[in-house]
Amino acid sequence: MMSRPEVLFPLFAELETLSGVGPKTAQHMAQLGIVAPRDLLFTLPHTGIDRALQETVDGVGLPTTVTVIVKVGAHHPSRNRGGAYRIHVEDAQTSFQIVFFHGRSDYLQRVLPQGSTRVVSGKVEMFDGTVQMVHPEYIIPEEEISDIPAFEPVYPLTAGVTQKTMFKATRAALKRLPALDEWIDSGQKTKEEWPDFAVAMQTAHTPKSLEDLSATSAARTRLAYDELMAHQLTLALARASERRFPGRASVGDGRLQARVRAALPYALTGAQERSISEVAQDMAQDVRMNRLLQGDVGSGKTLVAFMSLLIAVEAGGQGVMMAPTEILARQHLEGLQPLAESAGVVLEILTGRDKGAERRAKLEALQRGDIQILVGTHAVFQADVHFADLRLAIIDEQHRFGVRQRLELGKKGSAADVLVMTATPIPRSLALAQYGDMDVSVLDEKPPGRKPIKTALVSTGRMDEVIERLRAVMAEGRQCYWVCPLVEESEAVDLTAAEERFKRLRAALGEGVVGLVHGQMPPAEKDAAMARFQSGKTGVLVATTVIEVGVNVPNATIMVIERAETFGLAQLHQLRGRVGRGSAASTCLLMYQAPLSETGQRRLEVLRETEDGFRIAETDLQMRGFGDLIGTAQSGVPRFRIADMERQGALMAVAQSDARKLLAEDPALDRPRGRAARVLLWLMRQDEAIRLISVG
Template sequence: MAYVRGLKQPITELSGVGPAAKAAYLELGISTYSDLLLLSPRTWEDRSEVHPLGGLEDAQMANTLVEVLSHSYFGLKAGKKRTLKILVRDVSGLGDGRLSLLCFGRNFLEKTIKVGRIYYLYGSVNRNRGELQCSQFELYPATEDGDFPKQFGQILPIYPLRGSLSQRLIRTNMKAVLASVDTFEDEMTASMRENYHLLSTDQAIRAYHFPPSVEVLHQAHRTLALTELFYLQLVARRHKSLQQRSTRTGPSIPTKLELKCIETLPFSLTGDQITSLTEIRQDLDSDMPMNRLLQGDVGSGKTLVAWISALHVLSQKGQVAFMAPTELLARQHAESGAALLEKLGIRLAFLTGSVKNKERRLLLEAIKGGEVDIIIGTHALFSAEVAFRNLRYVIIDEQHRFGVEQRLALLEKAQVPDLLLMTATPIPRTLSLTVFGNLNVSTLRTMPAGRKPVITHLVNEQSRKRMYQAVGVEFQRGHQAYFVYPRIDDSGESDLRDVNNMYEFLKNEYPTVPSALIHSKLDEEEKVHILKEYQGGRIAYLVSTSVVEVGIDIPNATCMVIEHADRFGLSALHQLRGRVGRSVLQSYCFLVFGDELTDEAKQRLKVMKESNDGFYIAEQDLLIRGPGELTGTRQSGYLKLIYASLTDDLPLIEIARNEADHILESDPGLLQVEHEPIRATLANAPPFEEEHSEA
């Protein structure tokens, strides 16, 4: 049996693959026949239809027969700097027109391209001073009857290149690999092929590389993309279904401690918070460890859900670890947790790298002895010296800031811990269906009552003065502000504004308004002191780097000014904007940008201006940046999709998920005859390994 991913022959067995080509192929990650088959063309050149010279616009491709009319030169009259120009006319019979072929560095073509002869031409044309010109082209002699050569009436794949590789060599090698296999085994069931109008795997892989028509190419691509997404879902959902089959049935009931905490709140929980608490509670009461992602927009109340859910575990005599990525954020969580839970008799402790000597030793002994219920801290929680008496529940805030190894180090401190990952960077729907397919996901969309959307202004240099005046009005109203810059000290290296210089500038702009400077180079105690002063209203504005991006909750802050906003990613911009608008006060965000913007920067600023919805912003971020940067998959290597696109193939993702769920529900062991192709593919050449399904 031959599978697309099962051909282990080394590429050095292919004609033309010597040491240089082998090294170039290795740069593309190709060492076997299968690796080569999985090399996706970056595009295809459609040479199957004639595109005559007449009527072509700039950057369109000519694909036609031409007669050579003359040779001439332009440039210096003497020496090697002259450039050959070949004038041709269209003789395809489907159009007319003349074209000048500019032969930069190819004056030798004067000897091989003969006047009066007919050639097949393929190349990109443009108009210059009324003349149709082409400098990147291919010319091949036509057949004796003046027709197109057979080898060029095709749709040709264009592959990524490295080193000494050429399109001709890769195509030749690809054809040889395909010819070495009589038939590739099907990877999809007969019913899926019929229901979704798919090709067989054999037809699809051959047509993907060398399509007979554009229509068949689309069908081949759809077949391979859906196959890839199906196996990605199957691996992820298979892992998840094993958990679900072992869970306890019946409703989970909130404990007295949870109810007492909810009753003391001065407001009502949102519907999404109540739903998320129910989902988490059911996981906590199941026989299998919880593996859940709690996602919600900035200010949606994720931390409150986490604290209340922790009470469910504490009622069963377990311990809870709450980990945050920075000491500043961990300290904020410790303060909010203490304000909510200490009156219920819950014992909390705060542990970071700055807790030292005798104080640290006593705290570690208390944690080990079970005298602490909730331990809040940074990565210090998973250091070797920290031991728990009965760690049952691990909560990780801003989970994307921690590596897999760090998470595992903390989880290893408990026998069977429940895990809740929290993120204020909402996961786009396409990613939640794929990358996080093995996680249960709870979502907070509803914002607390009374919150007003932040009004966002785009500010160019000409509008800067009006912005400062608008912020000054907020100071007169007794409100507070943030000014955020990308650098601490520019040191004259560029024209970027930095916190040190702008701090002095703003003190002149607002001479009677108390302010403070905060950035990552300050020691932790000074940062904490500044934030307490700011929280108490004794400081009106902070001049900062993006250190204030997460965890700072000041209801009286109504203005966020982000300088050089075009240099920040959408996620960072949304997080920074989320520092304001945290009360019933109307808040404002000013995104200041320079004169020269990239197209991507324009897109980001436009999205921020249009919407306060973190889920919409996350989807747009996916469209602009692609999935790798959003999920960290470029570093982890987990999500290496070859055919499918997370931005374009949502319908296929949903089909794949539904099919995977249906099959695992009806035939979890894949024992039915119809599912033989799936079982055989997983056994012989799985597109995704089981261990890669861990998020």
């Protein structure tokens, strides 16, 4: 393993080596994720205070911070303990009071002796008709005026760390900035007029005005780009190291695909055709495919997946399609069965339910190559599962499978191509952050024949009307989902909410027609309840959010989401996509608790206006921000300290193409710019990437 370059040693020393930082302060700073001088540098001020010297407090718009030279007059100690200690002072034009609570007379006589001249800086406000400065932040003799920054940066703090401490510590860290070689493409840097790294850091920590603090200032944009570039370099290295695994060229002759096309009652959309040809091109190369197929609810991903599996079969091999749960695996089986029949290929399913002789028979057929396409759950990972010639592995719903499992599956077919499908439309900037090591195909058109879903907002006060509506719909033989709110505090509360709703609906609609699914249920019970709903035995399914992504009940035409304002937009869009899968018109009722906040209202209205998942995801990103949108659970996405994904998403795309270009020109990163990029990776703590280079 290569070791950290010496030029960075000062930035990665102990915090206590900085002047003004003792062991106690260092402990507090760790709460902010600051454990080395480097982290202080990447903790930028979020606002600033104008402390430029003014002539007088007279006429400035109060309350505000003022720095002014005063002549100190009489002291008026407080009459009762802990009361206000007032000092009369005069500036060039007017007089005002400096006020201290719990002021100690001996101390105040020393720092503000009567008759002296001092520079004071602090917040000035009007109180009972008197102008006051309470507890000034600075009180210094005139000759030390340069100690007060004309524009003082304000840092994020934590208990035990003051602004003064942060200011001093960051100044000390700035003194350690080394001169580093440039890792940014020179054309890019010139075009954007970005400063050098060290200059950008100095500027970001010594703003002259509020403009300097904005994310769009040249210094901050450059530092944000450095973060994104390091992240994209890591992903590009991961991609390059995956590509070092020799793949196998699988070239289909199209005969099986042609049979399926002939059997379909409609033509494929342009987006489907484009995605299939992107997959075919990847599979034809002798490096391993690593592609993400991103499609909105109802955009026809299953068909693209099946055509891709057929390429593997046409090339003389096998394909596997993995789903996160038994229900989804069975559903894929049902969806693919008719397609497999029209193509004349052998399709089988393997899940944890297969036992004994039946399982053995399947495994043997798989090993002989008699089963051409296998649908399964993670049971496919088990050691005794062997393929005759696995060419393509498709993984459904990415976030349920870790990268490790992607690799496990790859081992089953030493050179199998990998296609990951996700039904969650992700804004482009986020997709690049999360799946930057993959190539992305997007399905952004809907196949003909899908009916739009009517979306309406109703307040919880109208619950009885909604229940009546369900009764009418069920009388026509249709089915309904009822999603209960997510109560963050505890799953137990979630459970009572769902059970209460279940009891109320059962009382209103009759025994036996209402089912219940929630997170605490044993999987077998959950499956059984879902199966009863799928087969039409129950008319209403009450659920916490675990209505599996992808569950397909074409007969369900109403989706009620209770307390819709507590869900994320993307999640609401996913839930809504559970209806509208059949030939009948469908409705989604968003029940909210009045009064709705302004943003709550705006979010629900976006859903009412559009069914375009990508537009909804973009809105969600703008409204809720990056961190909330992905949720902390999705650890695939880095937390950036400077880069702001909502506003700087476009930089991410530039960083990605730049990182890939750099690696294409200098795969071992040993030319000058490549060596500078290695330093950047160390600077950004991208240890993974560094391991990948040293292995390479």
